[in-house]
Amino acid sequence: MLRKWDQLPDYMQTDAVRPYYEKLKKKQLSLIFKRIFDIVVSLLLIVVFSPVLIIISILIVSDSKGGVFYRQERVTQYGKKFKIFKFRTMVANADKIGTQVTVSNDDRITKVGSVIRKYRIDEIPQLFNILLGDMSFVGTRPESTHYVKFYTSEMYATLLLPAGVTSEASIMYKDEAELLDKADDVDKVYIKKVLPGKMRYNLESIRNFSFIKEIGTMFKTVLAVMR
Template sequence: MLKEWDHLPKYMQSEAVRPYYEKLKKKKISLALKRVFDVVMSTFMLIFLSPVMLIISIAVVMDSKGGVFFRQERVTQYGRKFRIFKFRTMVANADKLGSQVTVKNDMRVTKVGAVIRKYRIDELPQLINIMLGDMSYVGTRPEVTKYVKRYTPEMMATLLLPAGVTSEASIKYKDEDKLLEAAADVDEVYVKQVLPGKMQYNLESLIKFSFLGEILTMIKTVIAVIK
């Protein structure tokens, strides 16, 4: 649920954020349904997919040295920091060997990692984050702190809701690694070219927010992955 305006972080109490806040404030029922759905479905999916996740875990460990999960600090609702769960798809300490975004044919990606990234299977452990309330099924993808620091005042509106596993922006930019492939400075190209485009979709989604709309986004995501 939304906090009262005066209880938001000071950097979010701006006129750029207010229109989005006022829109969401009118959607109390949809926001409540969103959280109930997240808890119930994430619990069910974790139980149902546990055998599959166990097999993937074994494959990840056997393929290369390192743990099963990739844990990294990300930013979610109201600027709160949390550690995301993902199946490890890169070599150990990959974040110290290059950019924090991944490009096509990234040499840090393992053989098993390439396969599970292709079908977005590496995102499955985020069901844990959803159950804990760190994330939601649908919402702005959680960024690392250094990218959030580059947000414009308007972009801060995306922090009114929990970060998500998928979104309209995620569908439109599902091949963003190809966009960054030829970049000399991946971080700068991401912040100045890719991020603004993704944020346009994220901000539009806040204005149009509805529980049924989020269900539709989830269906579109499944279709996009299958294609």
């Protein structure tokens, strides 16, 4: 589940990434359990949520023009690029008419989209990304290629594992949109303040990685959404 050191991308073979790699190298069994869990549970949930997926899809296309899914290029393990599955919560081509991060009062958000985003329902289609191996249930949220360009050498350590649907950083920054509401330059504030803050949690999670802790993060995410 973890590549050999010399098989990592050159930009990851640094002294800043090495300590995180050595930690994960000792957790190979946990990494295997993590992948088995992802496959079994994602497949089960796709079956369980299939009626919900159909109903939400109908609501989305009835509310505004555009497709059901939002497919943006994101970055996952070892810098691999993939197209994320999310329910479309904004007007068509929203990423071409505004910033790549969203604030709470963003006028690009549709009526149905505002409800979907509030309860994180837009994340459900990422079960397909998990099943395909592009993502995991727990891991650093997949950033767009635009923001990965601003990673420090140490931040690249988060690419040792697949991107995730949730994480400790996601829980702590669940009100991220509200944090960016008053920003004059949303991109600048995200890159200078929000991204480094989230990355501190992400790097800590990799440093202390364990399969059991990730199960705990999933439960904490459910509680955070319910609140």
